[in-house]
Amino acid sequence: MRRVPNRCAPETLRRQEFSSSTDVWMFAVTVWEMFTFGIENPWSGLSVQEILKSLEERGERLRCPEYCPPSIYSLLLLCWSLNSNDRPKFSKINSRLNQCRPIQYRVTRDNKQINQLTLLRGDTVSVFDSSVDKPIWQGQNHRTQKVGFFPRICLSSTTTNTNEKISWPVRGSFIHTGHSDGTGQGPSWGKIDKIDETILSNPIVTPVDTNERNENVQIEDFPVLVSVPDDELLKSIESKSFTIFGEVFGIGGGA
Structure with a gap:
């Protein structure tokens, strides 16, 4: 054998x-x-x-x-x-x-703190451990190829990815009210503040594929x-x- x-x-x-x-x-x-x-x-x-x-x-x-x-x-x-x-x-x-795919951001503020990832304004960073409620993120600097932690305030508020991260529809439903750039001045569609009554009264619900994207995926212990x-x-x-x-x-x- x-x-x-x-x-x-x-x-x-x-x-x-x-x-x-x-x-x-x-x-x-x-x-x-x-x-x-x-x-x-x-x-x-x-x-x-x-x-x-x-x-x-x-x-x-x-x-x-x-x-x-x-x-x-x-x-x-x-x-x-x-x-x-x-x-x-x-x-x-x-x-x-x-x-x-990690989200890419442009660096808008230098970071030279000891024991953190060195960033210079203009760098591009791939972020792979981020949360809006955490002040420190983890990612990789494309210029130096180093990986480490850094303050998220060093990054721009918008991503450089061509396919930006957007909200996802209700699981199993086609209900999706709209999108806005957040400023109210840029491109948008739909009504982001409410769901039309005609949609609520006739929701199109499909079986949920448990293998689809789950932002809160839990790693089995x-x-x-x-x-x-x-x-x-x-x-x-x-x-x-x-x-x-x-x-x-x-x-x-x-x-």
């Missing part, structure tokens, strides 16, 4: 079964490695039997990399479902990744299996820059 890589799905490790579902599992491991900058080896030092016991008996999964957005990690966990039928198809993965960093690789990247999202989404880039 030929040996298969440790990154393979459980059914591949156990029975050497290969399918589109096992490809999905390995794809998720590859994405995980990208967000660790390639310095961590999945299930390093474990035998096949130890990996299977970790996955199947203890329910462990690879930990969320430090710079991996929660929305991406939740997708990886879906791809690592033990039941191959529960793993998303690649078409769904493609759709989810497009929804997870899997135990995490700590992987082992490769010391040589860790040393080799200390003087290099990486574009995390450039590999996954095709954005960013070095100066």
Whole structure:
């Protein structure tokens, strides 16, 4: 029996079964490695039997990399479902990744605080951990390709993405009242302050697809299996820059 890589799905490790579902599992491991900058080896030092016991008996999964957005990690966990039928198809993965694209902002105020991401006015930042109620955000500076935390007040109030983040309709309903640029002076449509009575009396409601976009997605509480960093690789990247999202989404880039 030929040996298969440790990154393979459980059914591949156990029975050497290969399918589109096992490809999905390995794809998720590859994405995980990208967000660790390639310095961590999945299930390093474990035998096949130890990996299977970790996955199947203890329910462990690879930990969320430090710079991996929660929305991406939740997708990886879906791809690592033990039941191959529960793993998303690649078409769904493609759709989810497009929804997870980080929002890009222009920097309007320098940030040179110690232990924070250095920003200069005019820089472009991909933000992947943000919340309107948090003063500190996390993202990547396209100019330096560094990742870190910074005050959100350093960014412009509008995004540089061509497809800006907008509100989503009520789940399962086509009711969507309108949009405005927020100033009342720019392009807008519909009535954002109320829903027309004719719409309320005749709502078009469809079954909810639980796999569709969910802004409040909760990451399932899997135990995490700590992987082992490769010391040589860790040393080799200390003087290099990486574009995390450039590999996954095709954005960013070095100066």
